[in-house]
Each structure stands twice: as C-alpha cells, then as structure tokens.
Amino acid sequence: MWTPLALAIIVGSVGLGVWCLVSGARGRYLNQPQYSGLLVLAAVVLVQSIVAVVRLVAGDRPSDVATFVGYLLTTALLMPAGVWTARMEPTRWGSVIAGSASLVVAVLTLRCLQVWAR
Amino acid sequence: MTRSAINTGPGRVLLFLYALFAVAAGARAGVQIATKFDEAPVAYLLSAFAAVVYLVATIGFVRGGHGGRRLALVCLLVELAGVLVVGTLSLVLTSAFPDETVWSQYGRGYGFVPLGLPVLGLLWLRARPEDKPEGESDDTSRRP
Numbered sequence: 676m677w678t679p680l681a682l683a684i685i686v687g688s689v690g691l692g693v694w695c696l697v698s699g700a701r702g703r704y705l706n707q708p709q710y711s712g713l714l715v716l717a718a719v720v721l722v723q724s725i726v727a728v729v730r731l732v733a734g735d736r737p738s739d740v741a742t743f744v745g746y747l748l749t750t751a752l753l754m755p756a757g758v759w760t761a762r763m764e765p766t767r768w769g770s771v772i773a774g775s776a777s778l779v780v781a782v783l784t785l786r787c788l789q790v791w792a793r
Numbered sequence: 794m795t796r797s798a799i800n801t802g803p804g805r806v807l808l809f810l811y812a813l814f815a816v817a818a819g820a821r822a823g824v825q826i827a828t829k830f831d832e833a834p835v836a837y838l839l840s841a842f843a844a845v846v847y848l849v850a851t852i853g854f855v856r857g858g859h860g861g862r863r864l865a866l867v868c869l870l871v872e873l874a875g876v877l878v879v880g881t882l883s884l885v886l887t888s889a890f891p892d893e894t895v896w897s898q899y900g901r902g903y904g905f906v907p908l909g910l911p912v913l914g915l916l917w918l919r920a921r922p923e924d925k926p927e928g929e930s931d932d933t934s935r936r937p
Contacts, residue, residue, distance in 0.1 A: 741828045745821035752816060757809065764805040772809050779813065782904070 676791040677726045684723060685781045688716055692777030699770035705761065713761075713773055717754035720780060724751040727787070743790045750783040797924045799865070799917065800857045807914055808854035811847050814910070817903075818895045819844035825892070833892035839879060843895045843907075846872050850914070859923065866918060873911040876900055880908070 691712045695705060705713070727747055730736070737743050757776025761769040800808060822840035830837060846868050853865030880899035883890045893902050900907030 741824045742821065745817075745824045748820040748824075749813070749817045753813065756812065760805060760809045760812075764801065766802060768802050768806050771803075771806050775806065775810065776813075 676730070676788055677723065678788065680719070680723050680726070681784050681788050684716070684719055684784045687712075687719070688777045688781040688784070691716060692774045692781065695770045695774030695777060699767045699774060702767045704765050704767065704769050705773055709770075709773070710758075713754065713758050713777070716777065716780065717758060720750060720754050720784075723784070727791075737791045738793050739790055743787060746783055746787045746790065750780060750787060753780055753783065797921050798857050799862060799921050800854055804854060804917060804921070807910075807917055808851055810906070810910060811851040811854060811914075814895070814903075814907070815844055815847035815851055818847060821895075833890070836890050836892045836894045836897075839875075839894045839896065843872075843875060846875070862918065862923060865914065869911045869914045869918070872907075873915070876907050876911065 691709070695709055695713075698705060698709065724747055727743075731740070731744075753776055757773055761773040761776075763769075764772060798804070818840055822837055822844050825833075825837045826841060850865050850868035850872065853861045853863075853868060855861070856864070876896045876899055879894060879896035883894070883897040890897055895903060895907055899905060
C-alpha cells in the first residue's frame with residue numbers, strides 16, 4: 676500500500692459514492708462526470724493494487740498477509756464489476772449500484788490500510 | 794423480460810451485492826484455507842460455505858424465472874438461518890470461533906450487511922411475485 680494514494684482513494688470514493696447515491700435517490704441515472712469519475716477511480720484502485728502486489732513480492736508485507744490479499748483481490752475486482760453492472764441497468768438503480776460499489780471501495784481500502792499497518 | 798423479473802431494477806442492486814459478497818467471502822476463505830487452515834478450520838470452512846451460498850444466490854437472481862427464484866429463495870433462507878445461528882454461537886461459544894467468519898456476531902465485521910441482505914432479498918422476492926397464469930393481473934409487481 677502507498678498511504679497517500681490510499682487516503683486519496685478513500686476521500687474520492689466516499690465523495691463519488693455519495694454523489695451517485697444522491698442521483699439514485701432523485702431517480703436519475705449516472706451523468707457523464709460521474710461515469711468518468713468511476714472510471715478514474717477504477718484506474719487509481721488498479722494502480723494501488725499493483726503497488727501493493729509489488730511491495731508484497733519485494734518482501735515488504737503486513738503480518739496478516741492472508742487477510743490482506745483477500746481484501747486486495749476484492750478491491751481490485753470491485754470497480755470494474757460495479758461499472759459493468761451499472762451500465763446494464765440504465766435507471767436510478769444503476770446509480771445505486773455505482774454508489775454502493777464506490778462506498779465499498781472506501782471501506783475495503785481503509786481495511787487494507789489497517790491490515791497493512793499491523 | 795416479464796414485469797415480474799427479479800434481475801432488473803432493485804434486483805440488479807441485490808445481485809451485485811450478492812456477487813460482491815461471494816467474491817469477498819470466497820477470496821478471504823480461499824486464502825485462509827490455503828495458508829492457515831489449522832488455526833481455525835471451523836471458521837474458515839463456514840466462511841467458504843457462506844461464499845458458496847452467496848454465489849448460488851447470485852446465480853438464482855441472475856437466472857430468474859421459476860427455477861432461479863426457487864434457488865434464490867433457498868439460499869436466502871439458508872443465509873438468514875446461518876447468520877442468526879452462527880451470529881449467536883459466536884457470541885455464546887467464543888472459543889469455537891478463534892477467527893472471524895462472515896457471519897460472526899451477525900456480520901458485524903461487514904457492517905451487518907450479511908444480516909440485512911437476506912431480509913432485503915426475501916422482501917424483494919415478495920414484492921415481485923411470479924407471473925400468474927393467463928388473465929390474472931397483479932399490480933403489486935409494478936413498483937418503481
């Protein structure tokens with residue numbers, strides 16, 4: 676993990692997640708800026724995962740590697756899956772899916788940071 | 794797509810969350826079983842079982858129809874029973890659960906989502922009853 680990037684992901688994904696959920700609550704599907712934001716978030720999460728894997732391989736690892744790898748796998752898959760599912764549902768519920776995915780990324784990234792620090 | 798389809802609208806949100814939990818529980822259980830199975834075999838096997846239930850429920854939601862609906866229903870009930878029984882046991886018999894499972898303490902480690910999901914799922918199946926045979930109308934399936 677690279678802490679500054681992880682913190683940026685947490686802040687960004689909470690903001691984006693809430694924004695998408697508000698759209699969902701107002702009965703709207705994602706707009707273009709939200710959609711672009713989701714793609715950027717997915718890309719940044721991927722970069723973070725690569726950083727984490729490189730550091731793991733280099734021997735810089737948390738005490739509980741098993742839990743960390745479990746979280747990391749889920750985090751890496753989450754955004755692409757969320758965007759893909761949201762695209763299949765071009766209604767308010769698509770916004771809810773994207774928003775939930777975004778918020779879960781925040782939680783998982785936080786958990787990854789905690790496990791990494793231990 | 795019929796109007797009683799369970800895999801669109803809110804149903805798509807549910808199936809996304811189920812897929813997420815299948816992966817989350819599966820990844821965690823898989824890694825734990827592979828690296829430190831001896832530490833807490835019961836907990837890890839339970840997590841793996843939970844992952845399978847989530848996966849099969851996801852398949853049920855995706856497939857929809859009579860079969861998918863039944864599959865999802867069985868999984869939701871197993872899941873609800875699992876989270877209640879394991880949640881209670883993990884509080885009463887702490888020594889039997891040296892490591893967390895998805896269902897420990899009613900899913901507290903996962904923001905209690907494991908407790909909420911089956912309830913939401915059952916409500917959703919009820920809100921979208923199966924298509925009635927010819928001629929009957931059923932307005933409860935027309936929810937926003």
